[in-house]
Amino acid sequence: MMKNIIFALLLLLFLVGCNNAEQPEVQEEEPVEEGVTEEDETEVPDESDTNTGAGTDEENEIPESDDSEAVDEQEIEVVEPTYELTEDWGLKPISEEGNEDVVLLTIDDAPDKRALDMAKTLKELDAEAIFFVNGHFLDTDEEKAILKEIHELGFDIGNHTYSHQRLSEVSVEKQREEIESLSNLIEEIIGEKPKFFRAPNGVNTEFAEQFVKEEGMLLMNWTYGYDYFKPYMDAEKLTTAMVTGEGPEVDVPYSLLKPGANLLMHDRDWTADALGDIVIGLRDKGYEILDPALIKTPE
Structure with missing residues (x-):
């Protein structure tokens, strides 16, 4: 066991x-x-x-x-145009719902003296403009860099002919050269051709009008401007004239300011000094500064 x-x-x-x-x-x-x-x-x-x-x-x-x-x-995002040019060189809404109380700012003869200062002033005020340039102000790398900076700040660049030649005084071939050579130069500098054209002294020809259209640019003059008259080569006087639309010292005792006004200014010291007050004064009167991107151009 x-x-x-x-x-x-x-x-x-x-x-x-x-x-x-x-x-x-x-x-x-x-x-x-x-x-x-x-x-x-x-x-x-x-x-x-x-x-x-x-x-x-x-x-x-x-x-x-x-x-x-x-x-x-x-x-491919495209801004649809909402304004068009009128027969008297002003701007109007394409649709009835658009704001009529707008003004367009344009600056000719750039970049001569103070164009970049003017662009920076406008940028600070969130105001748009077209800078119409001349080729003889784009001879140097420094001048080209200024134009490029103005464009990079968001401003449209317009064609004002290469040498500010009065088109009615030269041949068709010369007119073509004045317009085409500058468009090519602008494209070389900023990467795109201009959409707007303004003839020196506002003098156009039948050829220029047709050629500009073929080039896809909108031919544009202005409704009023005063800074090229001697009495208004002063910032304070110029501000008053541009904001009121009146130029009594040059036989314009009535106001040219109206909805859709196309305002002409130049790249000048007195205009640069007055520009900020002009924008503020126009806005105080109830006007919106029009963005050129909203203007209908030739297709």
Whole structure:
């Protein structure tokens, strides 16, 4: 009987020992199974690498396509014109809902003296304008850099002929050269051709009118301006004349200021000094400064 008990105990100890010997092998398998999860986690940086250009071609094509489409949408965004030029050189809304109480600011003979100062003044006041330039003010790299900066500030650049030549006094070939050569130079400097044209002294010819239209530019004169008259070569007097529209010292005792007025100014010291007050004065009278981008031009 005692032998049977001893034998049973020995058998039990043998079985327990066998189980303990097999246990480490089972425990070694557990980290192997967990290792699959760790491998999955180590793939996360690889997926982020895919976003920066690593990974398969198919994975990379998706963000590239989306980005290019976004850029294309921005590039093709076009501002619809809401104003058009009138027969008397003013501006009016195309639709009845448009604001009639607007004025357009234009600055000729740039960049001669203070054009960049004038652009910065307008920028500070959030006021738009067209800078009509001459080629003989774009002879140097410094002058070209000034024009480029004016454009980068957000202002439209217009064609005012290369040498400020009165078009009615020269041949058709010369008229073409005066207009075309400046448009090409402007494109070379700012990357785009001008959309607006103004003839020196406001003198146009049949050829110039047709050629300008063919070049896709809007021919433009003005409704009033005073800074080229000697009595108004003074900032204070010029401010009063431009804001009221009156020029009694040059036989204009009545106001030329009206909705859609197209205001002529020049790149001059006295005009630059008066410009800020002119903008503020016109706004105080209830006029909005028109953005040239809203003006309809030839297609």
